[in-house]
Amino acid sequence: MTLRADDDGVTVHPREFPTNRGGLCQKGWTAADLLDHPDRLTTPLLRDPATGELRPASWDAALDRIVAGIRAVQDSAGRDAVAVFGGGGLTNEKAYALGKFARIGLRTRHIDYNGRFCMSSAAAAGMRAFGIDRGLPFPLADLGRADTLLLVGANPAETMPPLVRWLTEQRRSGGKLIVVDPRVTATARQADLHLQPLPGTDLAVANALLHIALTEGWVDHRYVAERTTGFEAVRREVAAWWPARAEQLSGVPVADLEATARALGTGGRVIILTARGAEQHAKGVDTVSAYVNLALALGLPGRVGSGYGCLTGQGNGQGGREHGQKADQLPGYRKIDDPVAREHVAGVWGVPAEDLPGPGVPAYQLLDSLGTPDGPRALLVFGSNPVVSAPRAARIERRLRDLDLLVVADLLLSETAALADVVLPTAQWAEEDGTMTNLEGRVLRRRALRPPPPHVRTDLAIISDLAARLAPDEAAASDAAARFPADPAVVFAELRRASAGGAADYAGITWARIDAADGVHWPCPSEDGPDTPRLFADRFATPDGRARFHPVDHRPAAEEVCATYPLHFTTGRVLAQYQSGTQTRRVAALRRAAPEAFVELHPDLAARLGIDDGDPVLVTSRRGELRAPARLSAGIRPDTVFAPFHWAGAARANSVTNDAVDPISGMPEFKICAVRVEKA
Numbered sequence: 001m002t003l004r005a006d007d008d009g010v011t012v013h014p015r016e017f018p019t020n021r022g023g024l025c026q027k028g029w030t031a032a033d034l035l036d037h038p039d040r041l042t043t044p045l046l047r048d049p050a051t052g053e054l055r056p057a058s059w060d061a062a063l064d065r066i067v068a069g070i071r072a073v074q075d076s077a078g079r080d081a082v083a084v085f086g087g088g089g090l091t092n093e094k095a096y097a098l099g100k101f102a103r104i105g106l107r108t109r110h111i112d113y114n115g116r117f118c119m120s121s122a123a124a125a126g127m128r129a130f131g132i133d134r135g136l137p138f139p140l141a142d143l144g145r146a147d148t149l150l151l152v153g154a155n156p157a158e159t160m161p162p163l164v165r166w167l168t169e170q171r172r173s174g175g176k177l178i179v180v181d182p183r184v185t186a187t188a189r190q191a192d193l194h195l196q197p198l199p200g201t202d203l204a205v206a207n208a209l210l211h212i213a214l215t216e217g218w219v220d221h222r223y224v225a226e227r228t229t230g231f232e233a234v235r236r237e238v239a240a241w242w243p244a245r246a247e248q249l250s251g252v253p254v255a256d257l258e259a260t261a262r263a264l265g266t267g268g269r270v271i272i273l274t275a276r277g278a279e280q281h282a283k284g285v286d287t288v289s290a291y292v293n294l295a296l297a298l299g300l301p302g303r304v305g306s307g308y309g310c311l312t313g314q315g316n317g318q319g320g321r322e323h324g325q326k327a328d329q330l331p332g333y334r335k336i337d338d339p340v341a342r343e344h345v346a347g348v349w350g351v352p353a354e355d356l357p358g359p360g361v362p363a364y365q366l367l368d369s370l371g372t373p374d375g376p377r378a379l380l381v382f383g384s385n386p387v388v389s390a391p392r393a394a395r396i397e398r399r400l401r402d403l404d405l406l407v408v409a410d411l412l413l414s415e416t417a418a419l420a421d422v423v424l425p426t427a428q429w430a431e432e433d434g435t436m437t438n439l440e441g442r443v444l445r446r447r448a449l450r451p452p453p454p455h456v457r458t459d460l461a462i463i464s465d466l467a468a469r470l471a472p473d474e475a476a477a478s479d480a481a482a483r484f485p486a487d488p489a490v491v492f493a494e495l496r497r498a499s500a501g502g503a504a505d506y507a508g509i510t511w512a513r514i515d516a517a518d519g520v521h522w523p524c525p526s527e528d529g530p531d532t533p534r535l536f537a538d539r540f541a542t543p544d545g546r547a548r549f550h551p552v553d554h555r556p557a558a559e560e561v562c563a564t565y566p567l568h569f570t571t572g573r574v575l576a577q578y579q580s581g582t583q584t585r586r587v588a589a590l591r592r593a594a595p596e597a598f599v600e601l602h603p604d605l606a607a608r609l610g611i612d613d614g615d616p617v618l619v620t621s622r623r624g625e626l627r628a629p630a631r632l633s634a635g636i637r638p639d640t641v642f643a644p645f646h647w648a649g650a651a652r653a654n655s656v657t658n659d660a661v662d663p664i665s666g667m668p669e670f671k672i673c674a675v676r677v678e679k680a
């Protein structure tokens, strides 16, 4: 898109671009509404100890309060008593600066971010199979040419409208679209075949599909022998997944499993994609591995026009997970416990490697430890609203209240900011330069169109100010300010050096090159060398160049239904609202399109419970309850109810969700728990 500033403010205009061809969703068209919104934060806020209210304050007062608070908790409880929570919406430069600030500014091991709730299961499964985690290892345009496209737990018609063009193109050229979702979504309605499994059974479905492919002789044994390791164990595992067994568990008819396996096994160009529906489970990593196993057995990854990929979430969902916001990670997608990686990054940062802290803990574990005897006592939040978006949110809200110091940098008073001791007003997307990386690994520019309003600072400037004030004396302060520059161009230049030689190598990417080429795909190690739109043509990013199979077996959801909580509860998104809703609930056009939360349930179930369309209903789990009007839909399984998670207060879906997490990725089980439903 392009932006124009005129007398009426900023407007958004389409621009022909290879990924979206100028298409934006309604949230993109209306994004400029927030730039001059009356709710926008225009000054720091400090909590008044006498009244308990947030009051406008100067930057000096706000920063002094933060620095005093950090010093107090670190002096009494050690450096790890301060934690940082970032976001996948931040630019690459900000994600990088935040990770660096945590490690060498605050010298805490505690940093993680909301991407843990988003991409972490697919990332972990991709790493263990391919040795690298890039959402799509091939261009998005490949989707338009696929003979068969399998979407597992993805609803791009609502969550990524610009992608729908590729689906339309795919179908127009005779391709087959198969969607796996417990609901008849806008995406499922476009499918040739819709599998409607019970939530949490995608792994069994994948194993059965591979079972059928083996029986029918559709496995590419030559590819398996030449390009992979570990198939034998997977073959033994899926031998037990007869289609009838998978049908019994998932409710997907054997005939549909067979038709799906045939389309995957006999199609020419075949793409398998997963998104949050399959991934946000306590077995999310294993579920993704089951689909990766299927793709590998069919010989798809690395074959032009085919492959496995995962659909990214937030604006910078891909770049946000490459530069060190993750608890176990250093820039360039390096591991923080790798001695070589520590040496390299410490060298770029100008500190001894032994000064870098070790790995922290994943997001939910971090949030759940706040204010407890062994957990951090201070938290700095940049770009997330966990009071609404974290699982078992009422508990996390209590943890946040138990902190000695909560600092939130935001453009608006989010539900999390409303609990803070100090709120810092930050610039918005149109007010600062930077880069973002899309799901194709394509690094893109985001250009400043106008300066932030007076008294509003960028996140980079806030980090720089804080680093300087935390320094013990004036010389150290000017050193710290130089170490944490507020200029995104300077930060990007350093990010390139820090990422050099890592998996996500940006060394050869410059802003000028991005401008000249509609984006540059990492890895891109040198300025005059090529970038990498396609991965895996000859080898995978593992030490021996082969992709690795992982045998995985179905296991039940962390919480199963019972007599008291007899229904399955799942959550997700609607077209006109975004995430925790801080931004979109304030845009009039979006509020009109999606004014309130709802509980989607099947008419048969509703009749049994005596609920009519629009009736207020109460959804209760072991953790809490949600109240919202009923929305009857024959498109949902009668044993499952759905609610979007964009609303706060009584309609907060995350009051109900389960905080069980995946043992490898730390991903919470947002997509299934047991509930009771009644008329409120």
Ligand SMILES: Nc1nc2c(c(=O)[nH]1)N[C@H]1C(S)=C(S)[C@@H](COP(=O)(O)OP(=O)(O)OC[C@H]3O[C@@H](n4cnc5c(=O)[nH]c(N)nc54)[C@H](O)[C@@H]3O)O[C@H]1N2
Residues within 6 Å of the ligand: 118, 152, 153, 154, 155, 156, 158, 159, 160, 180, 181, 182, 183, 185, 198, 199, 200, 201, 202, 275, 276, 277, 278, 312, 313, 314, 570, 571, 572, 573, 574, 575, 576, 577, 578, 579, 642, 671, 672
């Ligand atoms: N409008 C809108 N668009 C967005 C966002 C937004 O908030 N609003 N957020 C962005 C972000 S951060 C993300 S991560 C993406 C997410 O994009 P998606 O993954 O497409 O979004 P979700 O709605 O969370 O989940 C997709 C589907 O999973 C289904 N589902 C639930 N449980 C299961 C299950 O057990 N198995 C299967 N197979 N399916 C299941 C749901 O019914 C839902 O239709 O969207 C991005 N785009």
Ligand SMILES: Nc1nc2c(c(=O)[nH]1)N[C@H]1C(S)=C(S)[C@@H](COP(=O)(O)OP(=O)(O)OC[C@H]3O[C@@H](n4cnc5c(=O)[nH]c(N)nc54)[C@H](O)[C@@H]3O)O[C@H]1N2
Residues within 6 Å of the ligand: 087, 088, 089, 090, 091, 114, 115, 117, 118, 119, 276, 280, 313, 314, 381, 382, 383, 384, 385, 386, 388, 389, 390, 391, 409, 410, 411, 412, 414, 426, 427, 428, 429, 459, 571, 572, 573, 578, 579, 580, 581, 582, 583, 645, 653, 654, 657, 670
């Ligand atoms: N039940 C359930 N819960 C879920 C999910 C689900 O499917 N079901 N999905 C999960 C997923 S995939 C995600 S990604 C999370 C997202 O949930 P959150 O992490 O809460 O994400 P947002 O609502 O986007 O919150 C971003 C906040 O940062 C602010 N902000 C925006 N840009 C900037 C910036 O540049 N700087 C700063 N400092 N602030 C900024 C916004 O105003 C907003 O308050 O929710 C997760 N929670």
Ligand SMILES: [Mo]
Residues within 6 Å of the ligand: 117, 118, 119, 313, 314
């Ligand atoms: Mo996400």
